[in-house]
């Protein structure tokens with residue numbers, strides 16, 4: 121045992137939340153040799169859902185394929201990791217997005233007023249857009265996205281536009297996702313401008329060029345790889361934490377299948393269901409609450425194909441499908457048209473997203489059935505008439521936490537319960553937002569706010 125170490129901080133979980141917490145802790149305590157920081161990760165590789173796989177020239181993302189330029193911390197981290205040269209902005213065509221209805225693709229207008237001529241909205245829905253600025257009603261604090269859009273616009277808008285958007289971001293159900301938790305800025309726009317349309321226009325004016333999507337030339341896995349390289353000495357892989365207990369002296373005992381660790385401070389970044397298992401003995405109530413946070417299953421199939429073998433592969437980001445289509449496929453991303461370096465010349469990489477809360481039955485599908493569903497999709501919608509060169513596959517049974525009505529009720533109760541456990545923190549994608557940007561912001565803030573509470 122190193123006698124000079126007087127405080128031990130443990131980060132549990134090595135996804136982007138955990139790796140970011142480790143990074144910010146190392147920065148905070150860089151001049152404190154008496155503080156030891158260790159990250160424990162269950163798997164043999166770090167990164168959680170984020171990772172980039174390669175076959176020939178094709179790069180397939182197992183989770184996030186990029187991030188928006190709305191969070192300076194993300195760019196700062198990339199710079200601190202020496203990855204600035206690898207930063208790439210999405211092609212301009214990525215702004216073209218489609219909706220798929222009855223196997224036909226409809227380009228979404230670039231600005232809200234363009235929706236007045238969108239063929240999938242009825243005349244009454246279009247009239248609702250013109251009247252939106254005059255809607256005076258206020259939503260409940262736990263109003264869902266479906267309720268919000270129906271109230272401000274019309275149920276047609278909720279069904280045709282909000283529903284697929286929620287599938288695309290949360291793999292979720294717009295009737296369950298709480299607006300204020302999932303899209304706080306939309307709620308703020310309504311509060312500030314009294315109208316969504318006016319608010320969006322004002323935000324557009326203020327933001328100049330608007331939001332852009334970014335990634336790394338070799339994929340999002342580069343961020344994980346760089347974090348791992350930098351902090352390898354502090355990361356212990358293959359450490360399946362199964363129990364955390366609090367000692368009478370205020371320290372925490374962390375048990376893995378191999379070892380027992382003593383921590384003075386803990387940052388818990390694992391998914392809610394895993395956290396629930398670990399905390400059963402320490403705090404049954406928090407454990408029970410965490411257990412109620414729901415996750416959507418998502419399977420991703422990557423098809424590398426020859427471009428010339430498609431009848432209809434338009435330029436753009438990809439498409440989403442409303443749940444009324446009753447398809448297990450939520451949408452398809454045209455990865456090679458979003459970022460450079462994703463497929464060889466004359467080849468394309470399509471990432472087919474299957475599952476979500478509308479399709480829980482996919483949990484019972486085999487890998488072969490999921491790949492077959494993906495292939496059927498690209499034949500029916502994009503007119504693919506060849507054989508893929510390569511197929512990538514990734515299934516997450518608990519992919520994305522749901523910012524739903526359950527979570528809305530539970531989160532404050534968990535936060536209240538945590539007050540009983542000094543020096544114990546949660547920062548994870550079910551806590552302060554699911555996006556990579558949110559995970560970094562949350563890790564940064566949680567580390568900055570953490571104080572040593574002496575027992």
Ligand SMILES: Cc1cc2nc3c(=O)[nH]c(=O)nc-3n(C[C@H](O)[C@H](O)[C@H](O)COP(=O)(O)OP(=O)(O)OC[C@H]3O[C@@H](n4cnc5c(N)ncnc54)[C@H](O)[C@@H]3O)c2cc1C
Nearest residue numbers: 133135136137162168169183184185361394549554555556
């Ligand atoms: C398919 C998909 C597409 C996405 N696309 C985007 C996107 O385009 N843009 C965007 O911003 N975000 C996207 N996201 C969301 C974002 O990538 C995730 O929310 C984020 O990466 C989650 O990071 P995390 O560290 O909180 O959780 P995870 O990545 O789930 O990491 C948790 C870690 O904890 C470990 N762990 C679990 N149990 C234990 C245990 N008992 N002991 C020790 N360790 C344990 C796990 O092995 C894992 O490494 C996407 C997510 C998915 C699934």
